[in-house]
Amino acid sequence: xxxxxxxxxxxxxxxxxxxxxxxxxxxxxxxxxxxxxxxxxxxxxxxxxxxxxxxxxxxxxxxxxxxxxxxxxxxxxxxxxxxxxxxxxxxxxxxxxxxxxxxxxxxxxxxxxxxxxxxxxxxxxxxxxxxxxxxxxxxxxxxxxxxxx
Numbered sequence: 001x002x003x004x005x006x007x008x009x010x011x012x013x014x015x016x017x018x019x020x021x022x023x024x025x026x027x028x029x030x031x032x033x034x035x036x037x038x039x040x041x042x043x044x045x046x047x048x049x050x051x052x053x054x055x056x057x058x059x060x061x062x063x064x065x066x067x068x069x070x071x072x073x074x075x076x077x078x079x080x081x082x083x084x085x086x087x088x089x090x091x092x093x094x095x096x097x098x099x100x101x102x103x104x105x106x107x108x109x110x111x112x113x114x115x116x117x118x119x120x121x122x123x124x125x126x127x128x129x130x131x132x133x134x135x136x137x138x139x140x141x142x143x144x145x146x147x148x149x
Contacts, residue, residue, distance in 0.1 A: 001052075002047070002049035002050060002051055002052070002055060002142070002144060003049065003050050003052065003139065004049060004050045004139075005047040005048065005049035005050075005144075006047065006048050006049075007045070007046070007047055008046045008047065008048045008143065009046065010040060010041055010043065010046055010145075012046070013040055013046050013102060013143045013145070014037045014040055014041065016099075016100070016102075016143065017033075017036060017037065017040065017102060017120060018037065020099065021099050021120075023036060023120055024036070024037075033120070036119065036120060039119060040102065040119060040145065042145075042147055043104050043105075043145025043146055043147045044145075044146055044147065044148060045145070045146045046143055046144065046145050046146075047143070047144050047146075048100070048141070048142075048143055048144075049141070049142055049144050050139035050140065050141055050142070051101075051115075051139060051140045051141075051142055052139070053132075053137040054115070055115040055116065056069065056115075056125075056128070056129075056137075056140050057069060057070040057129075058070065058113060058114055058115035058116075059101070059103060059114065059115060059116055059117075059118050059125060060106065060110050060111045060114035060116070060117045060118060061118055061122045061125070062117065062118045062119065062120075062122060063122065066110070066111035066114075067111075068111060068113065068114060069118075069125050069126070069129055070129070072126055072129065084123050085123050085126050085127045085130065086127075088123065088124060088127035089127045089130050089131050091127075092127065092128070092131040092135075093131065093135075097141075098124045098127060098128065099121070099124060100121075100140075100141040100142050100143055101118060101120070101121035101124060101125055101140060101141075101142040101143070102118070102119040102120040102121055102142070102143045102145075103116040103117060103118050103119060103121075103142050103143070103144055103145070104116060104117050104119055104144065104145035104146070104147050105117070105144070105145070105146050105147055107147065107149055108149065116142075116144065119145070121142075125140075128140055
C-alpha cells in the first residue's frame with residue numbers, strides 16, 4: 001500500500017498534467033497526449049501518495065508491451081528520450097527531485113504482477129530506476145487514480 005496519501009481532485013491531477021508538466025505541449029508548442037485528460041477523468045478517485053520500492057519496481061509502463069519498470073532501463077531508449085532520462089538522473093544526483101508520476105490501479109488487461117499502470121511519467125520512472133541502481137531508494141511521489149472496470 002502506498003504511504004502518506006492524501007485525497008486530491010481529478011481536476012488537480014488534470015491541471016498538474018496540462019499546466020504543471022506541460023503534458024499536452026501547450027507551452028512548448030509541440031502538441032501531444034490530447035487523450036490523457038479524458039483518460040485521467042475515468043478514475044473515480046485520486047490520491048497523492050508515496051510509493052514503496054516494491055510498488056515502484058512493479059509499475060507497468062504505458063508503452064503497450066506490458067513491461068514493468070524493473071525490466072526497463074535507460075540503455076533501451078533512443079535519441080532524445082535517452083538524453084532526457086540522463087538529464088533527469090543528473091537532477092536526482094544533484095539532490096533535486098522529479099515531478100510526480102501519474103498512475104492508476106491496474107485493470108484485468110494490465111500486466112500480471114503489476115502494482116499500478118502508468119498514465120504519465122515513463123521517462124521520469126526510468127530515470128528514478130537508473131538512479132536507484134547506484135543510490136538508496138527514496139519514495140517516489142505519485143498521483144494514483146482508482147478506476148473500476
